[in-house]
Amino acid sequence: MSEHKNVYRTMRDSSGNNLLHLAARLAPTNKLNLISGAALQIQRELQWFKEVEGFVCPLNTTQKNSFDETPQMVFTREHKELVIEGEKWMKATAESYTISAALITTIVFAAAITVPGGNNQDKGTPIFTNNTAFTVFAISDAVSLFSAVTSLLMFLSILTARFAEQDFLFKLPTKLIIGLATLFISTTTMIIAFGATLYLVFGQNNSRILIPIVVLTCLPITSFMTLQFPLIIELMSATYGRSIFGKKNPAYGYDEFGLIIDHRFY
Secondary structure (H helix, E strand, O other): OHHHHHHHHOOOOOOOOOOHHHOOOOOOOHOOOHHHOOHHHHHEEEEHHHHHHHHHHHHOOOOOOOOOHHHHHHHHHOHHHHHHHHHHHHHHHHHHHHHHHHHHHHHHHHHHHOOOOOOOOOOOOOOOOOOOOHHHHHHHHHHHHHHHHHHHHHHHHHHHHOOOOOOOOOHHHHHHHHHHHHHHHHHHHHHHHHHHHHHHHHHOOOHHHHHHHHHHHHHHHHHHHHHHHHHHHHHHHHHHHHHHHHOOOEEEEEEOOOOOOEEOOO
16 A cells, blocks of 8 residues: 555646646635534645645645646645635624624723712722622623633734735634634623623612523523524534545545545545
């Protein structure tokens, strides 16, 4: 098998394409559509190209075919439109979440200034300073503010990125993962801070109000997890999961002679 692998690593077709030239081709649309989002599609194409690049001889990476193109040149030409679509997808996603992060930042900053219950006129300290619910409010509000600002910066950095094709491999997905994760933390702690405020204002003499507050607090958190967590998990799996050849992925594999089979074209 090793002999066959060595042969396939160096062989070229009638157009002078080596194995890496062929791996640089764009996968068919029906195969690309199995992955949601143009950014994740170009990421998968880059991962496939990098995997094959590590398999072939180093000389293959600079060899030119009959059209005077290196494998990297073929990849850039074949994926030009997909990179543009990936940029549009990333920008649209980042813009949507930027608005949410900015709103949360504004809300929790205002809440930190106008603390529930007001301040002691003599000392200037919050009236509920020694209350456990106030401590929960203060910590949650601070965490929400810092995580919202972090999320906002991540999404803004995506909007101002250069969107080179190599950025879709790790750089841009990592920023999106951090932005989404911190946005989730910010949203969760903001809701907790709001619940603590309701308890401070209305639940001091009626502890039963704590039950509906907890139930209502869980509702938006659960909704966010249901709607947005699949994207975070998919991004993390695609970016930091096992390599393509390490996955039990029917799209890629070896034949009986050790040749890489690209099922994207079959």
